[in-house]
Amino acid sequence: MARATRPRLQRRHGGHAVRARRPRPHGAGAPAPPAARGRLPRRVRPRWRQRRGVAHLGAARGGCDGGPCDGGTGLPRRRRDRGRPRAARPPAAPATGAARLALELQAAGRSRPPRPGGRRAGLTVAPTSRAIDAVIFDLDGVLADTEIVWFEAIRAMLAPAPFTWEQNEHLVGSSSAFTTEWIRTTYGRPESPDVLAHMISEAVNEMIESIDLAAMEGAADLIEGLHGRGLLVAVASQSSPRWVERTLTRIGLLPAFEFFVTASEVARPKPAPDIYLHAAERIGVAPERCLAIEDSAHGVEAAHAAGFTAVQVRHGVAPAPPQARAHAIIEGLHAFDFGWLERPPR
Template sequence: MINAVVFDLDGVIIDSEEVWEEVRRDYVASYGREFLPDSQDRMMGMSTPEWSTHLAEEVGVPRTPTEVADDVLSRMAEKYKNDLPLIPGSVDSVRRIGERYPIALASSSARILIDQVLATAGLSEAFQVTLSTEEVPRGKPHPDVYLAAAEKLGFAPETCAAVEDSSNGLRSAGRAGLAVVAVPHGVYPPAADALALASLVVSDLGELTVEAIDRLR
């Protein structure tokens, strides 16, 4: 049976992938650089040290990875203060599932952004556990953040469900052994191999019911 549910943040609760892409592309362009053909796909699900290293060392931004991270996170935080891109139904879904199960958040966003989003959305007290991939050894698609979330909730990964949208997020949850629910993003759909890891695919969070979670195992 399912004992707990772990939510992703970006692409599940907030529709932030386009914001991330806009901010990072503008930032890279300010230094006369451009994304590599696969930069956007690769950075979805990466931890802050991983994507900032990619922009500094592979894309060629003439700043250290730490400086790149500070620059971009500052721009993202400013965006979130002015206009939080909540996905319709996401707050209700979190609250609905949280009434039945212990819930956690496992995000590739930096801690400063996680805390800001949850405070603005009124969800700071909704989750028993919140984790950034900065706080585990490796980011998605590695399983570390989901394994840590399950451990902190006090349940075996196999008895937890994950709600994810991106290829790397789905791979991370699948490799950790969780039952995977996919909510594919319309603009950035997951790869076929990642989507195949899902036990349930829903078109929107209105379909994410307690009964649907109960049927996963």
């Protein structure tokens, strides 16, 4: 009669359930034990030893199960090194170039270098040892000599009525509302202010496409120097948003600024301080830590009323007379003194 097959047994070993080997019968007809066949019986090891290995297995195999080990101890390196102090890293080489600029901007409270063409608000700058943390540029007559564009566009729109350069100088630095009202009053135009403002805008935007427009000399170098010192830069202009964006694009400076603000975003145009106070709020810097670069009398007056340090630049086709409210007067952007960032002119 055949012997009934015994079920495999389960027993506990090292806290884990391990399937035991089937007991073998002993007697005359039983097979020889493993020792008699020239090999040792298999040892049942807990699973944690099978995964990580132990000393005698590491020494025999030249490594640990699941990872490298020390041949002297047989323990995995991550266990052997636990509690041992790590070697100090060698000092990093000083940052240069773009990496240095990024570190300076981060130290000034910004997590990354200025994003080109950004339009974000709520920027904040941590207090620094310097007196100036942001520079706000006017556009027309400061970054681009566009006064001739406005003159030619308005003259073409008013033809055949005469429009002289002396009349144009009266409009430099004024708002769109002031310009349209002056034209309606002076020339008796029947159009409404909105229609007339649209006509002027279309004429100016068409004119700018037909001329070769470039940035003022020294503008790119000045902006690059300000960025290299970790300052924020923006534009505050009386012109329309469409005109500002198109002009900055034409002269290749649009990516250099955090944002731009225009008179359409505030209640009162220059010479009221509204546009500069709005720019300071958006850039996250107190007005007394901002510097404005202006060319017109209205612009200098607005910057001064806002509490900015005002620098007048006189390098356009028709520069305004020196303004008493300006803290400094320069004949070109190349003459800007970076020392004013630490000790503003008074």
